[in-house]
Amino acid sequence: MSLLAHVRVERPTFTLDVRLHADDGQVLGVIGPNGAGKTTLLRGLAGLTPTTGGRIELNGRVLDGVRTEDRRIGLVFQDYLLFPHLSALENVAYGPRVQGTPKREARETAREWLMRVGLEDHAGRKPGQLSGGQSQRVALARALATDPDLLLLDEPLSALDAGTRLRLRTDLRTHLTSYGGPSLVITHDPIEAMILADRLVVLEDGRIVQQGSATEVTRRPATDYVARLVGLNLYRGSAADGRVAIRSGGEFVITDRDLSGPVHAAVRPSEIAVYREEPTHGSPRNTWRGRITGVEALGDRIRIAVDGEPPALVDVTPDALADLDLAAGQDVWLTAKASAITAYPA
Numbered sequence: 490m491s492l493l494a495h496v497r498v499e500r501p502t503f504t505l506d507v508r509l510h511a512d513d514g515q516v517l518g519v520i521g522p523n524g525a526g527k528t529t530l531l532r533g534l535a536g537l538t539p540t541t542g543g544r545i546e547l548n549g550r551v552l553d554g555v556r557t558e559d560r561r562i563g564l565v566f567q568d569y570l571l572f573p574h575l576s577a578l579e580n581v582a583y584g585p586r587v588q589g590t591p592k593r594e595a596r597e598t599a600r601e602w603l604m605r606v607g608l609e610d611h612a613g614r615k616p617g618q619l620s621g622g623q624s625q626r627v628a629l630a631r632a633l634a635t636d637p638d639l640l641l642l643d644e645p646l647s648a649l650d651a652g653t654r655l656r657l658r659t660d661l662r663t664h665l666t667s668y669g670g671p672s673l674v675i676t677h678d679p680i681e682a683m684i685l686a687d688r689l690v691v692l693e694d695g696r697i698v699q700q701g702s703a704t705e706v707t708r709r710p711a712t713d714y715v716a717r718l719v720g721l722n723l724y725r726g727s728a729a730d731g732r733v734a735i736r737s738g739g740e741f742v743i744t745d746r747d748l749s750g751p752v753h754a755a756v757r758p759s760e761i762a763v764y765r766e767e768p769t770h771g772s773p774r775n776t777w778r779g780r781i782t783g784v785e786a787l788g789d790r791i792r793i794a795v796d797g798e799p800p801a802l803v804d805v806t807p808d809a810l811a812d813l814d815l816a817a818g819q820d821v822w823l824t825a826k827a828s829a830i831t832a833y834p835a
C-alpha cells in the first residue's frame with residue numbers, strides 16, 4: 490500500500506513536475522523556498538488544483554479525475570478550516586458523515602478521535618472557543634476520522650505560537666507514526682521537517698532538487714538553498730539530566746531537563762560562534778575545541794567546517810572571517826548556547 494505519484498501542473502509562469510513515492514507509515518517532509526510549488530503539489534494530490542499531466546496512484550487506485558471527496562485523503566491546512574458553526578465533535582464527525590456513516594456511529598468515531606488528541610473535554614466547543622493548538626488538534630482528528638489512505642498537511646503548526654508549536658510537534662509526530670498510511674507534511678522549518686518526517690523532499694522552482702533522510706540531505710546538500718536551509722549540525726546521542734552525550738564524542742548542555750534516552754540534537758551553523766582564544770563567560774553555554782578543516786563561501790556568508798568533539802559546521806560573515814583571520818588547519822574554540830540546541834527523541 491503506498492502513494493505513487495507524478496504530479497504535473499502547468500501555469501503560464503510556473504510548472505510543477507514532481508515524482509513521489511511514499512510507503513505506508515512513511516512521513517515525507519516537503520520543504521522549499523516561497524513559491525517553490527509545495528502547496529500546488531499538495532492541492533494537486535488532493536484534487537483541489539487540476540493537474541495537467543502525470544498520474545497519481547494511491548494503493549493501486551488511480552486518482553486522476555476523481556473528486557477530492559472520493560480520493561480518501563485527509564487534509565490539514567495551516568488555518569485548519571474548521572466549520573465555525575459546528576462544535577469540535579460535529580467538525581470531526583463531518584467527514585465520516587459525508588462518507589455515509591450513520592450519525593450515531595460518526596459521533597462515536599469523532600468522540601474517540603477527540604479522545605486520542607486529548608480533547609474529549611472540548612467536544613461541545615465551537616472553533617471560536619478553542620485555542621490555536623486545540624483547533625490544530627481538532628483539524629488533525631477531523632482528517633484522521635475519515636480513515637484516509639493518505640494524509641496531507643500544509644504547514645500544520647505554523648499558525649501556533651512558539652511554545653505551543655514545540656509541544657504539538659512531538660504529539661503530531663506520534664499521531665503521524667501511529668496513523669499507518671503515507672503522509673506528506675509541508676513546512677518552512679527544517680528542524681520541524683526533521684522531527685516530523687522520515688524523508689525530506691526539497692522542492693525548488695517546481696522540481697525536486699533533493700530527497701533523502703535528514704542525515705543524507707544534511708551531509709550532502711544538492712543546492713545552495715538546501716545547504717542553507719538544512720545545513721544543520723545533526724548529532725545522535727543520549728539525553729539525561731539536561732545533557733546530551735553525543736555518540737561520536739562530546740557533550741551538550743540543553744534546556745530540556747526532562748528529555749531522556751536516545752535523541753537527535755540539531756544546531757544551526759549560524760548559532761555557533763567561533764573564537765581564536767578560549768572564551769570566558771558565565772551564561773549557560775557549550776564550549777569546545779576544534780580544528781578548521783574547510784572554509785567555503787555560501788552566498789553571503791562563509792561556512793567553516795570544524796573537526797572536534799563534536800565536529801560542526803559554523804556560519805560566519807566575511808568580516809568575521811577576515812577579523813579572526815580564520816583558515817584551514819587553525820585551532821579554534823566553538824560555543825553554542827544551550828537554548829540553540831534542539832534536542833528531540835530519536
Ligand SMILES: Nc1ncnc2c1ncn2[C@@H]1O[C@H](COP(=O)(O)OP(=O)(O)OP(=O)(O)O)[C@@H](O)[C@H]1O
Pocket residue numbers: 500502503521522523524525526527528529530
Ligand atoms: N491559483 C494560482 N494561480 C496562478 N498561479 C498560482 C496560483 N497559486 C500559486 N500560484 C503560483 O504557483 C507557484 C507555486 O506556488 P505555491 O503556493 O505552490 O508555492 P509554495 O511553495 O507553497 O510557496 P509558499 O511557501 O510561499 O506557500 C508560485 O509561482 C505562485 O505564484
